Amino acid sequence: MNTLINILMVIVVWGCFYLASRINSLLKGGELSPPWFIISLSLGIFSLGLIFDFFSAISVTAGGILKLGGLSLFAIGLIYIRKALN
16 A cells, blocks of 8 residues: 555656746746746655665665755745745
8 A cells, every 4th residue: 555655756746847847948038947846846846765775675765865956956945836926
């Protein structure tokens, strides 16, 4: 059951990564383009962390660090979007 949930999480994160990349490509050169690039990058890093956790029993900390870094970048991207919209 845990494996199925991990696979589902990776698929959902890849879908979000695709959508964020599409939004970034639509906003080329605008004020909101860099934050969306940061968000798509963060989702890519987060998915790498999920894959590390899924396939590696040895380096669980590497997956955790990647997931934490991805979520931190996601928060930074949201902060930049909020600043750009104000």
